[in-house]
Amino acid sequence: MPDAATDDLKQLETDGLAELRACADEAALRAWNTKYFGDKGLMKGALSAIGKIAKDQRAAYGQEANRVKVALESAYTAALAEAKEKALQASLTANPLDVTLPGRIRPRGRLHPATQILRQVYAVFADLGFQVYRTREVETDEMNFEFLNMPAHHPARDMWDTFFTTTPGVILRTHTSPGQIHVMREVRPKPIRVILPGMCYRNEAISTRSEIQFHQVEGLAVGEGITMADLKGTITAFARRMFGPDRQVRIRSSYFPFTEPSIEVDIDWPKDDPNRDRLTKGTGWLEIMGAGMVHPNVLRAGGYDPATVTGFAFGMGPQRMLMLKHAIDDIRLFWQNDLRFLRQF
């Protein structure tokens, strides 16, 4: 059967394969594909030429045309796959990526231990119905002392070593108690249930046990019929949430000018803690706060009538509580920003 038409087909196959081998990259291959298999491609032309073939040779021509078509198609598919693989290898060696390298650790920030304990305290008191209220760190002598039942030259002022400013009558607050006056004057109507967290300053020699700045959390409840039993219940609930459900609370009588009666609150320390003796100086009890019933003069300074309302107040030091919780023996660590210390929390 060899005739001109089948020779053309063979030539098409030979040329096609040769041109395919000459293609350097994927783009060249795609151009080749258009040339041979596109709508106006050579292969299409060869297939439609069947109409001009003599009838008795058509079947043979058709078979041969199909064989060539399949041969070219599979050669193209193989060449394309090879070109892609080559391109991949080239890009891998050009930009080597060592997937065995350990990942880079991205340091994550964390909350300062002082912030963490404050948030725990807020959470406990939030459950007890207390709101957080903030007041200023720079106070007047009036707010820090006088309205808290300590007129000028009152001997109890010596309980708080004070930082004075160059402005007469303006000091750094030595405790959060002046916040009591602010709340009573600013928050209406009664009843009041707030905690007042914040930084306090005392002009003391810095040592492992005392710092010139530290946090306090003040608590204040004012309303009708508030009694010492409410104070006791609140403190006990707090101590158990903060330090464990089995904590016992012990109340000792004390003195603060702004509360009457005044108390100090101790909690018992777990018997199985090896640090118990050291922390409690052998007594088994640990002081966690000062507290008491708000003095009538303080209620008056806040604008309340002590004949109709009563209140309780307490003040505690979260740094001290942290030191207890984690057996930290140097209060100075809190504000030194030493990451080796801070990272442990």
Ligand code: PHE
């Ligand atoms: N302000 C007191 C102190 O700094 C603590 C305290 C607060 C005591 C409220 C009684 C009531 O020591």
